[in-house]
Amino acid sequence: MLLGKRSVGTSARSAVPCSRVARRVGVNRRPIAVRAAALADKFDYILVGGGTAGCVLANKLSADGNKKILVLEAGPSGDAMEVAVPAGISRLFAHPVMDWGMSSLTQQQLVAREIYLARGRLLGGSSGTNATLYHRGTPADYDSWGLEGWTSKDVLDWFVKAECYGDGPRPFHGQSGSMNVEQPRYQNVLHDEFFRAAAAAGLPANPDFNDWSRPQEGYGEFQVAQKQGQRADTYRTYLKPAMGRGNLKVITGARTTKVHIEKGSSGPRARGVEYAMQQFGERYTAELAPGGEVLMCTGAVHTPHLLMLSGVGPAATLREHGLDVVANLPGVGANLQDHPAAVVAVRAKPEFEGLSVTSEIYDSKCNIRLGAVAKYLFGRRGPLATTGCDHGAFVRTSASHSQPDLQMRFVPGCALDPDGVKSYIVFGELKKQGRAWPGGITLQLLAIRAKSKGSIGLKTADPFINPSIDINYFSDPEDLATLKNGVRMAREIAAQEPLRKYLQEETFPGERASSDKDIEEYVRRTVHSGNALVGTCAMGTSPSSGAVVSSAELKVFGVDGLRVVDASVLPHIPGGQTGAATVMVAERAAALLAGQTTIAARREPVPV
Numbered sequence: 001m002l003l004g005k006r007s008v009g010t011s012a013r014s015a016v017p018c019s020r021v022a023r024r025v026g027v028n029r030r031p032i033a034v035r036a037a038a039l040a041d042k043f044d045y046i047l048v049g050g051g052t053a054g055c056v057l058a059n060k061l062s063a064d065g066n067k068k069i070l071v072l073e074a075g076p077s078g079d080a081m082e083v084a085v086p087a088g089i090s091r092l093f094a095h096p097v098m099d100w101g102m103s104s105l106t107q108q109q110l111v112a113r114e115i116y117l118a119r120g121r122l123l124g125g126s127s128g129t130n131a132t133l134y135h136r137g138t139p140a141d142y143d144s145w146g147l148e149g150w151t152s153k154d155v156l157d158w159f160v161k162a163e164c165y166g167d168g169p170r171p172f173h174g175q176s177g178s179m180n181v182e183q184p185r186y187q188n189v190l191h192d193e194f195f196r197a198a199a200a201a202g203l204p205a206n207p208d209f210n211d212w213s214r215p216q217e218g219y220g221e222f223q224v225a226q227k228q229g230q231r232a233d234t235y236r237t238y239l240k241p242a243m244g245r246g247n248l249k250v251i252t253g254a255r256t257t258k259v260h261i262e263k264g265s266s267g268p269r270a271r272g273v274e275y276a277m278q279q280f281g282e283r284y285t286a287e288l289a290p291g292g293e294v295l296m297c298t299g300a301v302h303t304p305h306l307l308m309l310s311g312v313g314p315a316a317t318l319r320e321h322g323l324d325v326v327a328n329l330p331g332v333g334a335n336l337q338d339h340p341a342a343v344v345a346v347r348a349k350p351e352f353e354g355l356s357v358t359s360e361i362y363d364s365k366c367n368i369r370l371g372a373v374a375k376y377l378f379g380r381r382g383p384l385a386t387t388g389c390d391h392g393a394f395v396r397t398s399a400s401h402s403q404p405d406l407q408m409r410f411v412p413g414c415a416l417d418p419d420g421v422k423s424y425i426v427f428g429e430l431k432k433q434g435r436a437w438p439g440g441i442t443l444q445l446l447a448i449r450a451k452s453k454g455s456i457g458l459k460t461a462d463p464f465i466n467p468s469i470d471i472n473y474f475s476d477p478e479d480l481a482t483l484k485n486g487v488r489m490a491r492e493i494a495a496q497e498p499l500r501k502y503l504q505e506e507t508f509p510g511e512r513a514s515s516d517k518d519i520e521e522y523v524r525r526t527v528h529s530g531n532a533l534v535g536t537c538a539m540g541t542s543p544s545s546g547a548v549v550s551s552a553e554l555k556v557f558g559v560d561g562l563r564v565v566d567a568s569v570l571p572h573i574p575g576g577q578t579g580a581a582t583v584m585v586a587e588r589a590a591a592l593l594a595g596q597t598t599i600a601a602r603r604e605p606v607p608v
Helices: 052-062 086-091 139-143 152-162 189-200 234-242 299-309 315-320 350-355 357-361 370-379 420-433 477-494 516-526 579-593
Strands: 042-048 069-073 163-165 179-181 218-221 248-252 255-264 267-276 283-296 340-348 391-395 406-411 440-447 455-457 468-470 503-508 562-564
Touching: 042 052, 042 267, 052 069, 052 234, 052 248, 052 579, 139 152, 152 163, 152 579, 179 234, 189 218, 189 391, 189 406, 189 477, 255 283, 255 299, 283 299, 299 455, 340 350, 340 477, 340 516, 350 357, 406 477, 440 477, 440 503, 477 503, 477 516
Parallel strands: 042 069, 042 283, 069 248, 163 179, 283 562
Antiparallel strands: 218 391, 255 267, 267 283, 340 440, 340 503, 391 406, 406 440, 455 468
């Protein structure tokens, strides 16, 4: 049944599932001997990770039939129904197979809580599990990096090249790329009422948040990475169309455990990788052809983790865990950035309960309505065509900010818990009791230009133990101020007559949270991740500045044959969802590797 029992799709075409290769050999955690000849071929490019960036690279690089490409993905394919149907996102949080199940270290400043961090573990990566929102940020985001070849004029060309905007020609949008983008296909009367309330609170309308000729501030529809109401993750749009190519091998269920780096007379060079098909099974190696390269595409958590396990990172940390130091790069794992988030939720009056998106999907006993299924199956519209948060606003919470510091995601439904994941746990309890999901509205508030920085570290040298993640929210007090002010602004919008007539009691944070101290306590107690982790292998011009990879070539400093191409290279977090920026980086990297472009040389801006 649609959005029913969780399922996991099988691999397609040349993908090799783990059950066909792995052999269990023991149950201890001691190092296991590596089998050197698991793959007969040698590869021009080994892509570690088949996530957002890895799928882009696999498509572009395999277009050259003379190159052999290998993709190693720890998770399954992205063919599961709950991935394809946008509303299936509710099944993907903390999924036992398609999510990494990671949490931060205990955060004392957040009432001694661990923060759950949703990370996609499947072909397509987090592009297959995110909210599908398509935002590039603003020109100022990229100009602030101060890197030659990465200014807003440089990157705009690549955003446009990558995009296939499905609702007709528009300035600043492309129509010939692989990344499908469209306007939301689900509309709710509460969306319009939110817009009227936002206008009454003093916000301007914004018809296109990706139009760089105007400020980002305002309310409006958020464009989505979908194609006719179906999720358009990079597995579907980039990798799947290329999987029939004979020079592309994709192995799912393959967890990379180490990059093999040889210390030669001319310096360290990557020669291949080690991977395992199950935790306690035999290890295998994949080798590079002469002149080949390993491309790290496992994201802002696993890329620095794997680099450290391979001897690339802060020397003191590596030695502490008994690892040989190949390249002392203190920036590996540093500079972790995210969008911390909080919510304001208000219950609807009884007579308006039926307007909520949750009421359109579920009946009074929390069973899926057949009408919602029919709307989606026969028109790719209705409440199943949305992740729920594709309308909202970007706002400045203080006049001192030159551009918005807060994103408001408006949901025409009432959160059951301030933490998005726990909302679905509460929903499960309601379903057991045969009770309906109550109607209302939710405003999820994200500090989109957060200044706080955390880090990724090692818990152990065991590659199957997730790394330590210090998310470190509110180490910069300005981020806490953004969310506190955001709560006040969300309340102000909900109090405007266009919305007020539909609503009764505020459930989160609740009317008792009225003072500045109360609001701060609520934010610290409920803050959660906006799932936009970046920065832990930042690009730059020199490792002395904390950079890990060269901004001109995306090569890891001090190691030949090794590059990083994923969200970890972004030095400062863009003020919008980070999937679009990750695709942009991957498109540029693929063109660079194919000899079609250089990065440091400035390009002319695309005509708009």
